Amino acid sequence: MSVIRFTYDKQLTKEFIKLGFELNEDDKKWIPPFRKELQHQLSKDFEFNRNQGNSHCNFIATRNGKMLARLSAMKNKNLIDKNGNQIGTIGFVECINDMEVAKEILNDAVSFLVNENGINKIYGPMNFDIWHGYRFMTKGFEREIFPGEPYNKPYYNEMFIKAGFKAIYSWDSTEVENYEDLIGISSRGKVRFEMLKEIGYTFKDLDSNNLDEQLINLYNIINISFNNFFAYTEIDLEEFTRMYSGLRHSTKPGFFSLIYDEAGLLSGFTGVLVDESIAIRAMRGNKGILSKVKFSINKPKADRAVFYVAGITPEQIQKHSGLGRAGFYYGVQKAIEAGYDKMVFALMAKDQVVHGLLGKHANKHDREYTLYELQI
Structure with a gap:
């Protein structure tokens, strides 16, 4: 077996991306990433790669001309x-x-x-x-x-553990699958919401007709509210806008909202x-x-909302x-009003207080996720 390493190479980048599709094409649950997005992230034009002080290297393992594995090692300054x-980090595994x-x-x-x-510490x-x-x-x-949910082959965890990595942080998601339970969860923040409104x-809901300006505010409030979160680093506004411009088409009125206090100061946000x-x-x-036609045909099949982010x-x-509780109520209520009776409360850190807002579902934890660390 040999391992090929490269930074920028058009043909090897195609092979790197191709392997991900080959290994997952028979998995009916897998959501394929967009090839052009991966090509962009692996190019010199990507925001990370333009920033001086960052570096990365891509690796492809082969045997007798057949690709067996791929990953990237990155230094984010x-x-x-x-x-x-x-x-350092290792990704695209x-x-x-x-x-x-x-x-x-x-x-x-x-x-x-x-x-x-x-580097002597790797995530x-x-x-x-x-x-x-x-x-x-x-x-x-x-x-x-x-x-947006982490998804991988189960044995990838064993791969990292056998290589000396240890779990450093964990998250979970909980799915609530009936209307009555959603109403019960929503009610937990209703009094606080009404009090703060009073x-x-x-x-203020994000408006697709004025999205560019509102994305700047969303960018700012995310940076403020997430600043002390585990492994958080800021990205450029340009990259943030590129990533979140899809909200124009992939959300509903009220699903993403900016929250202002009584003095008009931006104080929080919710994202469903x-x-x-x-x-x-x-x-x-x-x-x-x-x-895009296939997307349009299948879009009406969406029957579940995802409470994805808030701060x-x-x-x-x-x-x-109590703004967190009020924002939680607002996001859940908007999903209910839009006709959704199933909702995933997504990617909650194990130590987040939001679990307490889920009532009897607080310890359900349908899905769990882990980030690993290797110390040299």
């Missing part, structure tokens, strides 16, 4: 620990079920980070940062996955998505006209205003 030490193959390609990636970049899986995909699923493989708090997994899966990783400022936390 902004990803540092509390002591100021650089943290795909591999056949062969621990020796996995060990060899992981060793090469670790060597790149340690010996060529002086994985993480594609550049937490914005572009990270974490392995560890539980919930039998469930219908939602867009004293002047406003909930329509689960368009069936429609996206039908596109098979392409964005051509035919693929409030440190000032609101210190005030104990």
